[in-house]
Amino acid sequence: xxxxxxxxxxxxxxxxxxxxxxxxxxxxxxxxxxxxxxxxxxxxxxxxxxxxxxxxxxxxxxxxxxxxxxxxxxxxxxxxxxxxxxxxxxxxxxxxxxxxxxxxxxxxxxxxxxxxxxxxxxxxxxxxxxxxxxxxxxxxxxxxxxxxxxxxxxxxxxxxxxxxxxxxxxxxxxxxxxxxxxxxxxxxxxxxxxxxxxxxxxxxxxxxxxxxxxxxxxxxxxxxxxxxxxxxxxxxxxxxxxxxxxxx
Amino acid sequence: xxxxxxxxxxxxxxxxxxxxxxxxxxxxxxxxxxxxxxxxxxxxxxxxxxxxxxxxxxxxxxxxxxxxxxxxxxxxxxxxxxxxxxxxxxxxxxxxxxxxxxxxxxxxxxxxxxxxxxxxxxxxxxxxxxxxxxxxxxxxxxxxxxxxxxxxxxxxxxxxxxxxxxxxxxxxxxxxxxxxxxxxxxxxxxxxxxxxxxxxxxxxxxxxxxxxxxxxxxxxxxxxxxxxxxxxxxxxxxxxxxxxxxxxxxxxxxxxxxxxxxxxxxxx
Numbered sequence: 001x002x003x004x005x006x007x008x009x010x011x012x013x014x015x016x017x018x019x020x021x022x023x024x025x026x027x028x029x030x031x032x033x034x035x036x037x038x039x040x041x042x043x044x045x046x047x048x049x050x051x052x053x054x055x056x057x058x059x060x061x062x063x064x065x066x067x068x069x070x071x072x073x074x075x076x077x078x079x080x081x082x083x084x085x086x087x088x089x090x091x092x093x094x095x096x097x098x099x100x101x102x103x104x105x106x107x108x109x110x111x112x113x114x115x116x117x118x119x120x121x122x123x124x125x126x127x128x129x130x131x132x133x134x135x136x137x138x139x140x141x142x143x144x145x146x147x148x149x150x151x152x153x154x155x156x157x158x159x160x161x162x163x164x165x166x167x168x169x170x171x172x173x174x175x176x177x178x179x180x181x182x183x184x185x186x187x188x189x190x191x192x193x194x195x196x197x198x199x200x201x202x203x204x205x206x207x208x209x210x211x212x213x214x215x216x217x218x219x220x221x222x223x224x225x226x227x228x229x230x231x232x233x234x235x236x237x238x239x240x241x242x243x244x245x246x247x248x
Numbered sequence: 249x250x251x252x253x254x255x256x257x258x259x260x261x262x263x264x265x266x267x268x269x270x271x272x273x274x275x276x277x278x279x280x281x282x283x284x285x286x287x288x289x290x291x292x293x294x295x296x297x298x299x300x301x302x303x304x305x306x307x308x309x310x311x312x313x314x315x316x317x318x319x320x321x322x323x324x325x326x327x328x329x330x331x332x333x334x335x336x337x338x339x340x341x342x343x344x345x346x347x348x349x350x351x352x353x354x355x356x357x358x359x360x361x362x363x364x365x366x367x368x369x370x371x372x373x374x375x376x377x378x379x380x381x382x383x384x385x386x387x388x389x390x391x392x393x394x395x396x397x398x399x400x401x402x403x404x405x406x407x408x409x410x411x412x413x414x415x416x417x418x419x420x421x422x423x424x425x426x427x428x429x430x431x432x433x434x435x436x437x438x439x440x441x442x443x444x445x446x447x448x449x450x451x452x453x454x455x456x457x458x459x460x461x462x463x464x465x466x467x468x469x470x471x472x473x474x475x476x477x478x479x480x481x482x483x484x485x486x487x488x489x490x491x492x493x494x495x496x497x498x499x500x501x502x503x504x505x506x507x508x509x510x511x512x513x514x515x516x
Contacts, residue, residue, distance in 0.1 A: 091354040
């Protein structure tokens, strides 16, 4: 057994043991799905958009991944003061191994959480258009999970205490979500909003996932994949670098 | 006191943005002794421990930990010591045995040896029967005992303890020191600790250094410090050496978080 594996395993154990956390982070996506999906559904259909729950589901799955991933990154702040992180930072292993184990563990947890949200969507009436493309959907979910966890790791490594939490929520997590085309289609947007969506890395995740589940990629599957893969790699490198600079 | 030194500091300096936290300190800790590092709040104790344990890089000076330079060979130094931090560092969502196991894997203790060590040490600190319980259900004293057992798992030559008894009741404090004394003897480990409780340092430490304003103001045994200052107890000697003024440190983020943590825990 090596350091990366046991740290990955630790994240998974923590997830499966904390049922409250699991249920808590399911609440928000479910609420969005039900309230928006059924609340705006008739209007969306009248405007010629089709079935809104069908459109919305990939966005909600992305939301589940985003929230779980970013928050497990932010856990670093707490963990490095009162938790297990300090113990790992003086252990005879490199920071890179620690950040890899931790990030892959959190990303796996986020992927599982996304899968559960996907099942909730199925229960709410969502149906994938092309079941054969489900592995592609899973691949996009994994990339989204890695990218978002890396963002969380980067932010969690820089912040000194929990005071910045609200800031992260309002200036990183929610904008990423709202301007990602998770809730609305891109083509008819006003210029500024469309630009924001195009610049938002998460948009490519939502688009890739929506394309794989519903058919029809707004940006093209190759673009989605390339942008997401590249950004996940870059953000992972940034997260690892910032993590290596943490002082306990 | 003729054993070779296992910790050596020569003219050690640490500056943060113009502020000198540790100012040319030198000391040596012989192998096998229990060394007390005392000083008021903000005197430079924790900064020194951080430099000794590879977490902070010294601005100046020379350090040797178990024969290695913490800046050049951090991994070799890390293998040579175990540490119990001032703030808890266990994973509450894991069991006592899992916390031990994680440490063993990180320190590359071979599997069979890991099992033996985990059982022996958990038995020693009286937690073997509770090995499969989640650490979040443990009392403060139990957690400390587990942290000490964990820190010794990879057979370090040095054990660092940063205020190991802070916040514990007198019975538990006594018990913790009893463990530390026995372990220092049986495991032949050198112990380097800080504490606020002078009577504990007086009772346990073979050698003491007092640090204030980043400088070492006295070194010796508890008896020699009392003699030097004409104090009746080590506490008298400490106050003679460091003065009566109370140190008001600015609240750092860590203090705010400690407060949040206390409030949060007491609310449960």
